[in-house]
Amino acid sequence: MRTPLLAALCLLAPTAALAAKDPRCAGKPAARAARFSDTALKGQSAAQRYAAYVQACALDDVVSLTQGLVRFKTVSSEAPASKNPEVAAMGRFLETWAKQHGFAFRTVGERDVFELSWGEGEPLLGLVFHGDVVPAAAHEWKRPPFKPVVEKGRLYGRGVEDDKGPIASALVALAMAKDLGLKPQGRVLVIIGNGEESDWSGMKKYADTEPKPTHVISVDSGYPVMAAQSGFVAWTLEAPVGPAAPAPKEGTTARAVDAAAGEFLTQVPGAATLKLVPVKGQTPEAVLAQVKAAIAAEQPARKGLKADVKREGAAVVLTTHGNAVHSSVADEGRNALWDLSAVAARLSLEDNGIAAMLRVVSRRFDGDHHGDKLGVAYKDTLMGPLLVAPTVLRVKDGAVSLGINMRRPQGRDAAAFNASLDAAAKRVGEDTGGQVTEAKGRYVGDPHVADTSGPLVQTLMDIFKRQRNAPDAVPGSIRGGTYARLFPRAVDFGPALPDEPYTGHAPDESIALETLDLSTRMLAEAVHTLALSPAPDVKAPSTP
Secondary structure, three states: OHHHHOOOOHHHOOOOHHOOOOHOOOOOOOHHHHHHOOOOOOOOOHHHHHHHHHHHHHHHHHHHHHHHOOOOOOOOOOOOOHHOOHHHHHHHHHHHHHHHHHHHHEEEEOOOOOEEEOOOOOOOEEEEEEEEEEEOOHHOOOOOOOEEEEEEEEOOOOOOOOHHHHHHHHHHHHHHHHHOOOOOOOOOEEEEEOOOOOOHHHHHHHHHHHOOOOOEEEOOOOOOEEEEOOOEEEEEEEEEOOOOOOOOOOOOOEEEEEEEOOOOOOOOOEEEEEEEEOOOOOOHHHHHHHHHHHHHHHHHHHHOEEEEEEEOOOOEEEEEEOOOOEEEHHHHHEEEHHHHHHHHHHOOOOOHHHHHHHHHHHHEEEEOOOOOOOOOOOOEEEOEEEHHHHHHHEEEEEEEEEEEEEEEEEOOOOHHHHHHHHHHHHHHHHOOOOOOOOOOOEEEEEOOOOOOOOOHHHHHHHHHHOOOOOOOOEEEEOOOOHHHHHOOOOOEEHHHHHHHOOOOOOOOOOOHHHHHHHHHHHHHHHHHHHHHOOOOOOOOOOOO
16 A cells, blocks of 8 residues: 555655754744745645655654653652652643644543544544653663663663653654644544553543544554554462571571562563571571572573672672563563572572572573463464563562563463463462462453454555565564553554664663654654545544
8 A cells, every 4th residue: 555655755865864954944843844835845745745844853853852751750650640740740741732732632530641632523543652651770770760861872761662752753743744734634642641551440441431543553562563462461479488497407508588579560670689697507608608609500501690699797698680671572681580599599598488489480480481381381373472571579578479470472261371370370389388379469461463454554564664675574463561452453553673672661771763763754654644644445434
């Protein structure tokens, strides 16, 4: 399917926006737009002029707007949208921006959703994002996470990729279309949920009760078009730590008194720690020596192991270092908890709940991304294998807990999958003599699959294939879960490119300026094709 804008963009250099600043982009929006008017660019269609305007002038605006949004510390896990002053402040910022650019703005629920709209009539196109972000532990970052900076062609800051950069791309693309006097055939909505990283209930209510746009595009994962999403699973194991043994067993050197790994469920831990104290008859020096020996013994079998150990008073603290990544791409990182469990397995520890939990990690998770050791593995042709990642280890109130995040494909219904988790919990209990059991709060979500042969997917795939010169590209699947799953037939379109690492949720989150620019141009083209001048074969009936 080829549109006038497709042809227009073929005339433009792919990275013009990253070259020397175009003098036509100087001044206020009205003055800039005039330089791309039908008078200034005689003989060029509206599609060609819009393409030229976005390509020449969008990037600086997108970077600036992204930086403005990132400065709001909208961490939803710290406070829900209704009680989060940073979310409220970001809402006021967006409302001011909307008024300045001639868009309508409204807050839905208790700041659950911010909606910017353009045009009249029934909603034709919905662009869906989230404005909340995951925590950013300062000790893991080389730069202040909420003070965005550009360095060596990349924009750094929490949310630049997930999702504040994409929000800025959409808003700037729409503003530029409006500057040129273009008008949508129906309403275009920018829908920003504020609980994607914690509580989806507000956005779910919005999706269930508000009129549904004909086409819905989420910009919260990757390219080319992500038409399927794995089901999100949260599973927790727990064990009582138990009191210290009155008399240590022969050969026991130390007792685990604390352990920690991970910052939140959806991030593979980049560091993991184990705090030990000597049992009766042993010394901190002896424990320290045993841990050092265990690290040295494990090193040859575990390529890339990074571990250190130190004294803290009468205690000894072992720390392993991995590579923190989003749990949906756990196989692209290095789980520090795996390494901690492997070193701990070589120590002579008192058999309490912490030691038992680390044995579970070593036996049932270490080195296995897909749940084979747990007995829960399966896979799907389109969506790939189940992904399993232990991500959060904590000791609190006399108990140790292990949070496990899974991403499950289609191919096994919820009842069958729950049964496999029941069996896995039984195995873990048998491994530990009943010490480790499943905690309350299991959550098993369903996979989401869109119509890959429908007009929305075809249109977006056509845009991507030409822009990236990738004629063989096909729709894909993601292990993550985005708001797209709340809307029938919705898909994800960007922002991560297939050949780039995804940095959302990771320390020093960043996005290449070239990627941000390309995403803005592809999103602008999608807006033009689907909403500003939709061809008859692009339209689809509204969902009842």
